[in-house]
Amino acid sequence: MNIVNFCLSSSLFRIVRAVLQLTVAIAVSGFPNSWAAELPDLGESARADFSPQVERRIGESIMNEIRLREPSYVDDPEINDYLNRLGHRLVEASANPVGDFHFFAIRDNTVNAFAMFGGFIGVNTGTILTAQSESELAGVIAHEIGHVTQNHLARQIAKEKQNTIPSMIAMAVGLLAARANANIGMATISSVQAGVIQSQLGFSRDFEREADRSGYRTLEKAGFDVRGMSDFFERMQKAGRVYENNAPVYLRTHPLTIERISDMQNRAQSSPYRQVVSSLDFHLVRAKLRALMGTPREAVSEFETLLRERKYASQAAAQYGLAFAFMRAKDVPAAQREMDALKALKVASPIIADLAAEIRAAAGDLPAAQDIYRDALLRFPQAKSLVYGYAESLYAGRQYEQALQFLDSQVQLSFSDYKLYGLQARSYSALGRRLQQHRAQAEFYFLQGQLGQAVEQLQFAQQATDGNFYEKSAADARLRELRKLLAEEAKLKKDGG
Numbered sequence: 001m002n003i004v005n006f007c008l009s010s011s012l013f014r015i016v017r018a019v020l021q022l023t024v025a026i027a028v029s030g031f032p033n034s035w036a037a038e039l040p041d042l043g044e045s046a047r048a049d050f051s052p053q054v055e056r057r058i059g060e061s062i063m064n065e066i067r068l069r070e071p072s073y074v075d076d077p078e079i080n081d082y083l084n085r086l087g088h089r090l091v092e093a094s095a096n097p098v099g100d101f102h103f104f105a106i107r108d109n110t111v112n113a114f115a116m117f118g119g120f121i122g123v124n125t126g127t128i129l130t131a132q133s134e135s136e137l138a139g140v141i142a143h144e145i146g147h148v149t150q151n152h153l154a155r156q157i158a159k160e161k162q163n164t165i166p167s168m169i170a171m172a173v174g175l176l177a178a179r180a181n182a183n184i185g186m187a188t189i190s191s192v193q194a195g196v197i198q199s200q201l202g203f204s205r206d207f208e209r210e211a212d213r214s215g216y217r218t219l220e221k222a223g224f225d226v227r228g229m230s231d232f233f234e235r236m237q238k239a240g241r242v243y244e245n246n247a248p249v250y251l252r253t254h255p256l257t258i259e260r261i262s263d264m265q266n267r268a269q270s271s272p273y274r275q276v277v278s279s280l281d282f283h284l285v286r287a288k289l290r291a292l293m294g295t296p297r298e299a300v301s302e303f304e305t306l307l308r309e310r311k312y313a314s315q316a317a318a319q320y321g322l323a324f325a326f327m328r329a330k331d332v333p334a335a336q337r338e339m340d341a342l343k344a345l346k347v348a349s350p351i352i353a354d355l356a357a358e359i360r361a362a363a364g365d366l367p368a369a370q371d372i373y374r375d376a377l378l379r380f381p382q383a384k385s386l387v388y389g390y391a392e393s394l395y396a397g398r399q400y401e402q403a404l405q406f407l408d409s410q411v412q413l414s415f416s417d418y419k420l421y422g423l424q425a426r427s428y429s430a431l432g433r434r435l436q437q438h439r440a441q442a443e444f445y446f447l448q449g450q451l452g453q454a455v456e457q458l459q460f461a462q463q464a465t466d467g468n469f470y471e472k473s474a475a476d477a478r479l480r481e482l483r484k485l486l487a488e489e490a491k492l493k494k495d496g497g
Contacts, residue, residue, distance in 0.1 A: 055118045087101055134278035134282040139226075149214060223274075226274075300326060400427045404427050404431075442482070455482050
């Protein structure tokens with residue numbers, strides 16, 4: 001499986017094009033000298049083999065725009081935390097165990113996933129809900145990791161050895177956009193490249209086989225049931241026969257072949273049988289996604305029925321789903337009742353702890369909510385949902401200094417987490433510390449690729465009348481850095497056309 005069917009809007013298409021134009025302009029103008037040997041040979045005939053640094057920059061820029069402007073992006077730390085835990089377990093068992101990967105969810109009921117430049121991998125929520133075991137979901141993600149470790153996107157673009165710079169940009173944009181939406185109209189893409197792109201909506205059969213085999217090895221080494229990959233793909237193929245000409249997007253973006261499925265099945269048969277139990281978090285994430293569907297009352301009714309009829313793979317997840325659905329319906333006492341029943345099952349997860357704390361906060365008991373967060377952070381210190389939730393609870397309780405102390409410690413651990421800086425800015429604002437507020441807000445914008453807004457915030461920081469000599473000097477130095485970057489970016493965009 002390669003690229004997703006999330007709704008890439010025409011505005012985002014233009015943004016992606018601008019990002020790639022900037023990246024190629026950077027390659028033309030030059031990175032630091034230490035990178036020079038890795039850059040594409042850009043002349044009248046430009047090769048499209050991007051360096052790893054260029055690929056990462058493309059991926060980061062597009063990821064920032066997806067976060068900011070794509071409505072189907074799932075901005076949920078619990079769901080994305082789970083995908084990253086699962087994804088990095090697979091990466092550690094892959095051909096590139098130290099690779100820099102990032103996993104995220106797209107709200108789309110169709111079954112698909114996609115790999116972008118730089119190790120950014122998206123998974124449709126429909127894929128998570130369709131997978132019948134964690135090994136099946138892991139098989140899909142392992143396949144995508146295989147596309148990245150085998151450099152398939154860059155290699156595919158590099159097939160066109162004689163592309164000029166503009167056509168290389170158009171082809172890269174077209175491949176990303178077309179794979180992002182299997183139904184995208186070719187009129188959106190340059191007519192010169194439309195034929196080439198139309199023929200390359202899916203990776204070649206050789207690339208798909210490579211990703212299958214690489215993914216299989218990764219799945220096995222990571223300790224999952226290797227049958228999960230072939231089982232999932234075979235179910236998709238059967239679905240294609242049912243749908244006939246109106247095949248699921250999964251099959252349109254990368255058609256399956258009997259040969260590929262047979263190859264995976266043969267490999268699985270030669271491996272010793274391994275019964276792998278899906279993790280609790282796999283079931284909890286699926287329950288949360290189901291509880292978010294339909295109206296709150298419909299969600300409550302569904303989970304009440306599942307529990308009454310005992311039609312669930314995990315009782316704890318079904319109980320969690322009902323508690324979450326009651327919270328959606330703003331029935332806090334009912335949510336607390338279901339949470340008490342869930343606690344009796346004696347299971348632990350950062351996802352459960354976060355909901356338990358949210359219920360207590362909604363009931364007006366902030367001290368109890370904070371106690372839950374503190375206890376859970378001792379057991380799950382890397383859970384972003386708990387980090388953000390605890391900081392929010394301190395802010396809600398007007399414990400601004402304590403919130404800043406906690407956030408400072410978290411920034412030291414995750415200095416590239418823009419949300420931490422956003423929370424810092426709010427806390428500084430509540431204390432009337434304007435210089436520090438604008439400095440934190442500047443980092444919030446900078447980490448999302450919004451250089452102009454970051455510079456503006458630092459200008460506000462300069463105008464603030466508070467702050468000591470050290471704080472003012474640090475703000476001035478940071479402003480000089482970002483102004484230089486902004487000027488370079490403007491020049492590169494101009495030079496890149």
